[in-house]
Amino acid sequence: TKRYSITILPGDGIGPETISVAKDVLKLIGSLEGIEFGFQEMPLGGSALDLTGVPLPDETLLAAKQSNAVLLGAIGGYKWDNNPKHLKPEMGLLQLREGLKVFANLRPATVLPQLVDSSTLKKEVAEGVDLMVVRELTGGIYFGKPRGIGTNENGEEIGFNTEVYASYEIDRIARVGFEIARKRNKKLCSVDKANVLEASMFWRDRVTAIASEYPDVELSHMYVDNAAMQLVRNPKQFDTILTNNIFGDILSDEASMITGGIGMLPSASLGASGPGLFEPIHGSAPDIAGQDKANPLATILSVAMLLKYGLGEENAAKRIENAVLDTLDKGFRTGDIYSAGNKLVGCKEMGEEVLKSV
Amino acid sequence: TKRYSITILPGDGIGPETISVAKDVLKLIGSLEGIEFGFQEMPLGGSALDLTGVPLPDETLLAAKQSNAVLLGAIGGYKWDNNPKHLKPEMGLLQLREGLKVFANLRPATVLPQLVDSSTLKKEVAEGVDLMVVRELTGGIYFGKPRGIGTNENGEEIGFNTEVYASYEIDRIARVGFEIARKRNKKLCSVDKANVLEASMFWRDRVTAIASEYPDVELSHMYVDNAAMQLVRNPKQFDTILTNNIFGDILSDEASMITGGIGMLPSASLGASGPGLFEPIHGSAPDIAGQDKANPLATILSVAMLLKYGLGEENAAKRIENAVLDTLDKGFRTGDIYSAGNKLVGCKEMGEEVLKSV
Ligand SMILES: CC(C)[C@H](C(=O)O)[C@@H](O)C(=O)O
Ligand SMILES: CC(C)[C@H](C(=O)O)[C@@H](O)C(=O)O
Numbered sequence: 166t167k168r169y170s171i172t173i174l175p176g177d178g179i180g181p182e183t184i185s186v187a188k189d190v191l192k193l194i195g196s197l198e199g200i201e202f203g204f205q206e207m208p209l210g211g212s213a214l215d216l217t218g219v220p221l222p223d224e225t226l227l228a229a230k231q232s233n234a235v236l237l238g239a240i241g242g243y244k245w246d247n248n249p250k251h252l253k254p255e256m257g258l259l260q261l262r263e264g265l266k267v268f269a270n271l272r273p274a275t276v277l278p279q280l281v282d283s284s285t286l287k288k289e290v291a292e293g294v295d296l297m298v299v300r301e302l303t304g305g306i307y308f309g310k311p312r313g314i315g316t317n318e319n320g321e322e323i324g325f326n327t328e329v330y331a332s333y334e335i336d337r338i339a340r341v342g343f344e345i346a347r348k349r350n351k352k353l354c355s356v357d358k359a360n361v362l363e364a365s366m367f368w369r370d371r372v373t374a375i376a377s378e379y380p381d382v383e384l385s386h387m388y389v390d391n392a393a394m395q396l397v398r399n400p401k402q403f404d405t406i407l408t409n410n411i412f413g414d415i416l417s418d419e420a421s422m423i424t425g426g427i428g429m430l431p432s433a434s435l436g437a438s439g440p441g442l443f444e445p446i447h448g449s450a451p452d453i454a455g456q457d458k459a460n461p462l463a464t465i466l467s468v469a470m471l472l473k474y475g476l477g478e479e480n481a482a483k484r485i486e487n488a489v490l491d492t493l494d495k496g497f498r499t500g501d502i503y504s505a506g507n508k509l510v511g512c513k514e515m516g517e518e519v520l521k522s523v
Numbered sequence: 524t525k526r527y528s529i530t531i532l533p534g535d536g537i538g539p540e541t542i543s544v545a546k547d548v549l550k551l552i553g554s555l556e557g558i559e560f561g562f563q564e565m566p567l568g569g570s571a572l573d574l575t576g577v578p579l580p581d582e583t584l585l586a587a588k589q590s591n592a593v594l595l596g597a598i599g600g601y602k603w604d605n606n607p608k609h610l611k612p613e614m615g616l617l618q619l620r621e622g623l624k625v626f627a628n629l630r631p632a633t634v635l636p637q638l639v640d641s642s643t644l645k646k647e648v649a650e651g652v653d654l655m656v657v658r659e660l661t662g663g664i665y666f667g668k669p670r671g672i673g674t675n676e677n678g679e680e681i682g683f684n685t686e687v688y689a690s691y692e693i694d695r696i697a698r699v700g701f702e703i704a705r706k707r708n709k710k711l712c713s714v715d716k717a718n719v720l721e722a723s724m725f726w727r728d729r730v731t732a733i734a735s736e737y738p739d740v741e742l743s744h745m746y747v748d749n750a751a752m753q754l755v756r757n758p759k760q761f762d763t764i765l766t767n768n769i770f771g772d773i774l775s776d777e778a779s780m781i782t783g784g785i786g787m788l789p790s791a792s793l794g795a796s797g798p799g800l801f802e803p804i805h806g807s808a809p810d811i812a813g814q815d816k817a818n819p820l821a822t823i824l825s826v827a828m829l830l831k832y833g834l835g836e837e838n839a840a841k842r843i844e845n846a847v848l849d850t851l852d853k854g855f856r857t858g859d860i861y862s863a864g865n866k867l868v869g870c871k872e873m874g875e876e877v878l879k880s881v
Contacts, residue, residue, distance in 0.1 A: 324725025367682025422752035
């Protein structure tokens with residue numbers, strides 16, 4: 166039997182609840198597919214702060230690095246909102262991404278036929294949306310230096326950050342973008358602000374250069390302000406979107422809201438080698454934490470991404486995806502995706518229903 | 524009689540067509556309200572490049588500075604798309620904003636009852652949306668230095684830009700935000716990425732400090748990724764949004780698309796003193812230029828903003844806004860906002876109808 170070690174980071178808020186359900190799904194699929202999973206649970210974010218005083222303990226990063234894949238719930242909560250920057254839960258996530266060198270963040274935004282009514286977009290605009298945002302995750306203004314709060318040459322106080330991309334950083338994320346597009350509908354739209362920013366002009370040049378390696382993929386370029394509009398006007402025009410860290414942060418969240426099912430959307434963060442990081446794109450939802458109300462499907466679908474992109478177990482991934490669709494077909498809904506005529510269930514019951522359908 | 528000198532920058536594409544109509548509206552309102560307008564037309568953008576070799580000729584900037592207000596059509600077109608950066612039409616616009624020191628960009632996004640069906644959002648989500656984006660326009664990553672394409676200490680090629688805000692830049696745009704919110708529903712939402720960027724932490728601190736001058740306005744803070752989602756989920760939650768240059772570029776375009784009426788939306792760019800710059804937020808639409816198909820209402824409504832914010836002629840502004848609403852009530856529609864049961868008209872005819880209703 167194949168064996169994989171999985172680091173589990175339940176995190177904060179609803180994280181532990183959805184993770185517990187997703188772990189059961191992973192165990193079941195393992196027994197059905199003849200795969201053995203070893204699990205190690207480690208603290209991250211707010212819970213790590215409470216326990217150890219830092220948002221990413223060394224032990225957590227080490228365990229993550231030594232495993233085959235990392236599954237994360239969610240982090241953050243009111244309790245730590247006023248902490249100084251280096252003691253915020255989010256910092257743990259940023260450090261983890263950096264530590265694992267997972268530079269490629271894949272964020273699908275899919276409107277499932279069963280949930281098309283959850284979108285605030287008109288049905289004819291929302292139905293059939295199936296796009297993937299490929300976001301650069303370990304560079305750009307998130308990590309660029311110099312940065313800080315200081316004084317300029319006129320003695321005025323300033324806050325400053327640096328948006329910077331080196332050629333190798335653009336080349337490798339561009340290749341991920343082209344590879345993903347190649348497996349989808351072969352259309353890659355690179356989003357930048359090349360009419361204003363040099364960092365974007367350079368980005369556009371490098372992406373265009375890499376395109377010659379992928380003659381079967383159609384490359385287009387779009388300014389970020391236009392992309393933010395086009396996602397609302399006609400999201401179906403997009404297949405794969407390639408963009409930098411900050412634009413990807415904004416556009417992937419916009420795209421996820423367009424699907425109406427933010428409680429449904431998983432993500433994968435991959436490096437050149439080593440374990441990938443898999444997590445739902447929703448947050449820790451402290452307002453409903455501990456109430457068995459969370460939608461576990463995004464975390465369960467993150468498990469599917471873990472199997473597909475992290476371990477190459479496409480078959481097991483497909484079974485989980487199908488089990489989620491079956492469960493929706495049977496009418497089970499958590500509160501966030503509930504509509505009349507369906508059956509309202511909690512986090513645990515939703516998980517049990519998915520288990521039945523695997 | 525009152526006299527004002529207006530610099531007119533028709534620009535490129537559909538710019539000259541919508542400007543011609545808007546100028547007629549301005550003349551008529553002048554004669555009705557006892558205001559005399561002197562007009563000076565100057566080149567900007569692509570047309571300036573063709574004529575003089577630069578996107579913002581010195582004469583244009585000088586004329587603009589010496590006038591009481593500047594009305595701009597639109598700039599840009601395929602013809603100049605491959606020009607080097609400093610010879611792109613957009614550069615003329617950026618230089619004009621910088622030259623006029625118009626640091627405050629006001630971008631309303633309103634869903635008119637007559638046009639609620641043009642939105643891709645469901646009717647119940649779109650109807651009643653009435654928000655204002657206050658975007659910082661002469662600072663941040665658009666103008667920050669150092670910037671360029673060069674080599675880092677490892678010899679790798681890099682593209683880089685600097686996001687930087689000094690306290691006085693944040694303070695003055697924050698005050699504009701609070702003043703605008705005070706005249707509206709007294710809710711100001713400041714958008715940043717303070718969980719990651721020092722420039723945003725500083726922004727948030729300054730905005731919070733300025734809030735003490737406006738105890739009657741309710742201030743909230745939101746991360747930019749969340750704001751991009753909330754605009755899709757429930758745009759009605761927003762009254763006035765305050766944000767930096769690049770986030771404002773993205774969010775104001777997203778907000779405008781949510782209204783479904785991008786051909787309807789004006790903007791104002793204001794400085795501490797001196798003439799303001801007024802322009803529709805739509806682009807130069809080279810594909811329909813010269814075909815009498817453009818919607819002139821955004822430029823006409825920019826004239827209303829010019830009168831209100833630029834010259835303090837609120838009465839004249841109100842008359843124009845009402846004339847536009849009347850014209851829509853009568854069922855006149857250009858192609859971009861056409862729906863069955865209405866009367867399809869071209870740019871000129873739409874202008875004539877507005878003139879009749881003034
Ligand atoms: C929590 C925050 C630091 C993070 C980001 O900005 O990357 C989040 O918004 C995300 O997109 O995963
Ligand atoms: C044309 C471009 C430079 C400009 C900007 O980014 O500011 C435009 O998108 C706008 O929003 O007015």
